[in-house]
């Protein structure tokens with residue numbers, strides 16, 4: 001199994017056909033796909049927050065330092081929400 005291929009298939013498949021994307025995978029493989037996606041969800045939240053605080057929020061650039069701090073906070077929030085033991 002190629003984790004990236006499975007993730008790509010999941011992203012491109014309609015939610016109603018999601019079963020097809022994970023068909024035949026073993027529990028350990030599904031766990032690996034899940035952990036990669038969870039890690040990325042937190043990473044993407046961090047990057048999104050950074051972009052927002054650099055001006056994407058619509059109220060101007062908050063500067064690199066504040067954006068970094070906020071980005072870290074968002075990443076921790078998402079990790080906590082997803083149930084990571086070490087946020």
Ligand SMILES: [Zn+2]
Pocket residue numbers: 052053057058059060062
């Ligand atoms: Zn703002």
